[in-house]
Amino acid sequence: MATASTSLPSAGPASDSRALLSRLRDGDEIARLITFIFAATVVLISILLVLELWHDSALPRHKFGFAFFRTTTWNPIEGEFGALPFIYGTVVTAAVALLIAIPLGIGAAIFLAELAPTRISDTLEFFIDLLAAMPSVIYGVLGVFIVVPLMRQFIAPWLKRILGFLPLFQGPAYGVGFLTAGIVLAIMVIPYIISVSREVLLSVPSDQREAALAVGSTRWESTWKVVVPFARSGILGSIFLALARSLGETMAVAMVIGNDPKISASLFAPGYSIAAVIANELAEATSELHTQSLIALGLVLFLLTFILNGLARILIVVTSQRGAGTARA
Amino acid sequence: MKRIAVIALLGLGIAGILWADALSINGAGATFPNPIYSKWFDEYHKKNPNLQINYQPIGSGGGIKQVTEGTVDFGATDGPMNDEQLKAYQEKHGSAILHFPTVLGAVVPTYNLPGVSTSLNFTGEALAGIYLGKVTKWNDPLIADINKGVKLPAEDIVVVHRADGSGTSYCFTDYLSKVSEEWKTKVGKGTSPNWPVGLGGKGNEGVTGTVKNTPNSIGYVELIYAEANKIPYGSVKNADGVFMKASLASVTAAAAAAAKEMPDDFRVSITNAKGKDAYPISTFTWLLIPAKFSDNAKRDALRGFVTWMLADGQNYAEALSYAKLPKEVVAKEKKALANIQ
Amino acid sequence: MNRRLRWRKFVSNVMLTLTGVCAAVSVSALILILGYLVVRGGASINWNFFTKLPAPVGEIGGGMANAIVGSGKLLLIATLIGVPIGFLGAIYLAEFSGHRMAFIVRYSADLLNGVPSIVIGIFAYSVAVLPFKQFSTLAGGFALGLMMIPITLRSTEEFLRSVPNTLREGAMALGASKWKTIATVIVPAAYRGILTAILLAFARVAGETAPLIFTALGNSFWSPGWTQPTASLPVTIYNYALSPYEDWHRQAWAGGLVLLGLILIINIVARGILARGISVSRS
Numbered sequence: 001m002a003t004a005s006t007s008l009p010s011a012g013p014a015s016d017s018r019a020l021l022s023r024l025r026d027g028d029e030i031a032r033l034i035t036f037i038f039a040a041t042v043v044l045i046s047i048l049l050v051l052e053l054w055h056d057s058a059l060p061r062h063k064f065g066f067a068f069f070r071t072t073t074w075n076p077i078e079g080e081f082g083a084l085p086f087i088y089g090t091v092v093t094a095a096v097a098l099l100i101a102i103p104l105g106i107g108a109a110i111f112l113a114e115l116a117p118t119r120i121s122d123t124l125e126f127f128i129d130l131l132a133a134m135p136s137v138i139y140g141v142l143g144v145f146i147v148v149p150l151m152r153q154f155i156a157p158w159l160k161r162i163l164g165f166l167p168l169f170q171g172p173a174y175g176v177g178f179l180t181a182g183i184v185l186a187i188m189v190i191p192y193i194i195s196v197s198r199e200v201l202l203s204v205p206s207d208q209r210e211a212a213l214a215v216g217s218t219r220w221e222s223t224w225k226v227v228v229p230f231a232r233s234g235i236l237g238s239i240f241l242a243l244a245r246s247l248g249e250t251m252a253v254a255m256v257i258g259n260d261p262k263i264s265a266s267l268f269a270p271g272y273s274i275a276a277v278i279a280n281e282l283a284e285a286t287s288e289l290h291t292q293s294l295i296a297l298g299l300v301l302f303l304l305t306f307i308l309n310g311l312a313r314i315l316i317v318v319t320s321q322r323g324a325g326t327a328r329a
Numbered sequence: 330m331k332r333i334a335v336i337a338l339l340g341l342g343i344a345g346i347l348w349a350d351a352l353s354i355n356g357a358g359a360t361f362p363n364p365i366y367s368k369w370f371d372e373y374h375k376k377n378p379n380l381q382i383n384y385q386p387i388g389s390g391g392g393i394k395q396v397t398e399g400t401v402d403f404g405a406t407d408g409p410m411n412d413e414q415l416k417a418y419q420e421k422h423g424s425a426i427l428h429f430p431t432v433l434g435a436v437v438p439t440y441n442l443p444g445v446s447t448s449l450n451f452t453g454e455a456l457a458g459i460y461l462g463k464v465t466k467w468n469d470p471l472i473a474d475i476n477k478g479v480k481l482p483a484e485d486i487v488v489v490h491r492a493d494g495s496g497t498s499y500c501f502t503d504y505l506s507k508v509s510e511e512w513k514t515k516v517g518k519g520t521s522p523n524w525p526v527g528l529g530g531k532g533n534e535g536v537t538g539t540v541k542n543t544p545n546s547i548g549y550v551e552l553i554y555a556e557a558n559k560i561p562y563g564s565v566k567n568a569d570g571v572f573m574k575a576s577l578a579s580v581t582a583a584a585a586a587a588a589k590e591m592p593d594d595f596r597v598s599i600t601n602a603k604g605k606d607a608y609p610i611s612t613f614t615w616l617l618i619p620a621k622f623s624d625n626a627k628r629d630a631l632r633g634f635v636t637w638m639l640a641d642g643q644n645y646a647e648a649l650s651y652a653k654l655p656k657e658v659v660a661k662e663k664k665a666l667a668n669i670q
Numbered sequence: 671m672n673r674r675l676r677w678r679k680f681v682s683n684v685m686l687t688l689t690g691v692c693a694a695v696s697v698s699a700l701i702l703i704l705g706y707l708v709v710r711g712g713a714s715i716n717w718n719f720f721t722k723l724p725a726p727v728g729e730i731g732g733g734m735a736n737a738i739v740g741s742g743k744l745l746l747i748a749t750l751i752g753v754p755i756g757f758l759g760a761i762y763l764a765e766f767s768g769h770r771m772a773f774i775v776r777y778s779a780d781l782l783n784g785v786p787s788i789v790i791g792i793f794a795y796s797v798a799v800l801p802f803k804q805f806s807t808l809a810g811g812f813a814l815g816l817m818m819i820p821i822t823l824r825s826t827e828e829f830l831r832s833v834p835n836t837l838r839e840g841a842m843a844l845g846a847s848k849w850k851t852i853a854t855v856i857v858p859a860a861y862r863g864i865l866t867a868i869l870l871a872f873a874r875v876a877g878e879t880a881p882l883i884f885t886a887l888g889n890s891f892w893s894p895g896w897t898q899p900t901a902s903l904p905v906t907i908y909n910y911a912l913s914p915y916e917d918w919h920r921q922a923w924a925g926g927l928v929l930l931g932l933i934l935i936i937n938i939v940a941r942g943i944l945a946r947g948i949s950v951s952r953s
Contacts, residue, residue: 031849035762038755039775042819046778049793075523107692115686124697126937131700133873133933135904138926141911142703144538174487174528174543187699194696195870196825199863203832220682234828241821244783250880259492259529270528275786279880284390284494284520298789305784309777355899367890368726383899385888386909399803532912557914
């Protein structure tokens with residue numbers, strides 16, 4: 001950490017020898033303690049959440065065990081529950097969403113931060129922030145009325161014509177499905193990527209840009225090879241926000257994914273996601289096993305987020321370049 | 330500047346806490362009767378300005394759960410509580426929960442067949458076959474034979490059902506279980522059945538929207554939604570062999586047949602009812618009111634409301650496409666009010 | 671000008687134009703959505719909308735006044751919970767913590783962020799509703815506050831880190847203690863980003879429906895105080911959108927428009943009031 005090297009002598013290993021009380025009188029130690037408590041609260045809340053979910057999902061855990069992850073049946077009447085189709089749907093829709101949102105979002109952020117005049121950049125930013133505020137139910141309804149017919153009548157046939165040799169784009173297209181949900185999700189998470197990336201890009205000191213230009217790079221080269229890597233960690237942070245949102249988005253996905261708990265290779269096929277099934281069935285779940293299985297799904301999503309976050313971080317560390325700002329996990 | 334803001338905030342907070350003169354009762358449950366309930370509670374509030382009955386449509390299961398937990402004063406459900414749920418309530422509260430039917434509704438098969446403008450006929454067998462995934466084409470004999478004279482296309486049927494758990498699904502699958510042994514064993518009845526085929530729409534609105542936008546599709550929705558959105562819906566063959574189209578009269582007829590054998594706790598299924606005028610996919614919807622109240626004011630308020638609902642309230646039903654309760658049921662409910670203590 | 675340079679310049683122009691296209695696509699999605707809302711709901715925005723309680727279907731003149739006030743109260747509580755934890759936690763991460771603790775806190779925040787809003791609702795239900803046997807505004811605010819934490823924390827941390835070390839070192843060289851440096855130099859330098867982070871989190875929870883259904887429930891009347899169920903814009907919009915009535919649909923669109931309008935106003939006001947501080951130079 002860069003700041004560690006510039007801390008005052010009074011805060012650090014040397015202070016261990018002083019009594020706790022006299023250390024507390026030092027403003028820095030108080031600040032550290034207070035901020036530590038708040039940071040620890042975050043960890044505490046996450047742990048409490050997991051505990052709560054664990055406790056409320058006891059029935060299916062005892063009944064199904066690890067088979068819960070492998071089974072594909074979801075039958076509330078018979079009392080058989082399996083998580084696999086939902087895991088699949090969650091991962092696929094999030095992947096589609098990020099594949100669309102990341103390039104678009106970073107591109108737009110670069111444009112707004114580097115090229116657009118300040119006025120335009122700020123105005124557009126206002127409006128893009130509004131996208132983040134839209135209730136997800138409105139995204140869902142708009143998805144149903146605009147994206148679904150578009151998909152069924154134009155996008156799907158076009159994709160089939162061009163890329164129909166891939167199993168990804170085969171099969172009947174009803175308009176709802178993985179791809180539609182992915183597109184709607186992409187629109188929902190783009191504001192996070194643009195908003196945060198733009199701010200981070202703006203905060204890159206201009207001497208970095210100027211230095212690159214001074215040695216003869218083009219505008220693009222200075223942006224892509226110098227400025228963006230400098231802002232890398234912030235941009236990646238925004239992608240984490242986007243990933244989290246795509247995994248957990250409930251209402252909008254429930255309205256356009258087709259709500260069919262099946263695994264299909266085709267992106268046009270209807271599917272189901274964890275958040276969507278919880279939203280759809282929790283309020284009406286009649287048996288205790290049903291309710292607890294839904295909560296178990298919530299736990300599975302937690303686990304999924306845990307794993308995906310971990311994988312992403314490993315990816316960052318592996319591809320991190322030296323000298324591109326501070327490399328952090 | 331800051332000081333003014335702090336004082337303003339404090340003032341708002343205090344004002345908020347002090348402002349509590351009316352008696353507030355909270356209820357939650359089924360979405361299907363939400364339009365008529367919101368009308369009723371509004372009208373009743375106009376008559377009793379010091380009483381606010383707040384009803385929120387969170388779903389039948391939610392209504393059952395919350396009234397059992399005690400977080401709301403009363404619940405509402407499209408599908409009656411089963412014995413297990415009744416027992417759970419009894420164990421938690423030491424007293425019973427009572428069902429009070431309020432209005433009747435119907436579930437209709439709606440479809441989108443370009444080129445077909447007449448109203449189609451369906452039998453229970455045909456509907457079960459479609460939703461089981463065995464009847465896959467519109468011109469299948471099961472459908473064609475009962476719709477002679479209609480040119481049905483040789484297209485695949487796109488099946489649409491409810492994705493979210495719902496009383497509508499409960500009513501529909503309850504009917505299918507009665508008319509198809511195969512459906513009963515393979516799928517059964519419930520608010521969230523494991524549908525063999527089909528797309529899931531969210532809410533009645535989701536199903537309506539999907540059917541409207543998907544050619545050659547079929548779905549099931551509540552009568553109100555079909556009428557409000559002006560989508561075509563078919564007639565269904567009832568237990569007496571007559572093809573009935575859902576209407577307020579045919580739904581009330583289905584209830585009247587059941588009224589004679591109505592159990593004391595009002596938990597009854599009226600799908601596939603006898604009677605040549607009966608519409609076979611009909612259902613009561615119920616208020617769930619605790620038998621014992623600790624707060625006398627709330628008890629009296631709810632008793633008063635149900636009394637009004639059974640009399641004047643019923644007159645609002647038809648305008649909103651709900652069928653009135655048959656008078657035998659009303660009489661029985663009036664007597665049952667005494668059970669609320 | 672040699673061939674290589676011409677090629678690089680060409681690539682530069684193409685890529686920069688592409689970024690413009692990306693921005694155009696992103697913004698046009700917004701324009702489309704806004705346009706749809708305005709066309710479908712604009713007509714329903716009238717004085718009644720802001721002042722009247724919801725009317726049952728078929729009666730005109732109803733409004734969403736209680737939902738607007740309810741959302742205001744909920745968001746107030748959410749901000750009071752979410753911002754301090756997120757902001758101060760971020761300061762810890764950026765300025766004080768060691769590697770291991772930072773990793774744990776960041777990971778936890780990302781996990782919390784990925785939890786479906788409905789699961790947060792269930793958690794808040796068990797913690798803030800069941801023990802009191804009461805749906806309430808406080809419980810709803812609590813759920814929303816939980817959701818604000820991770821976004822505020824992660825984004826604020828990034829912006830604090832992006833403040834160049836030269837500023838820190840300068841302050842230290844002048845003899846400022848660490849917390850003084852943070853309070854008077856680093857935070858003001860990053861204030862724009864921090865404000866963005868807070869407003870982003872605020873905007874996110876302002877539109878959330880699922881957690882409120884299990885905590886604040888909803889109310890067709892005014893909600894007195896903080897311990898009764900309350901109406902909110904997202905939940906009312908949700909109920910209306912999924913109903914069969916055209917009149918309620920139009921009100922749902924109008925509600926969406928009003929929600930966006932309120933966020934926009936808060937954005938403008940917040941940036942306006944807090945427009946001060948060191949401006950980090952940009953090209």
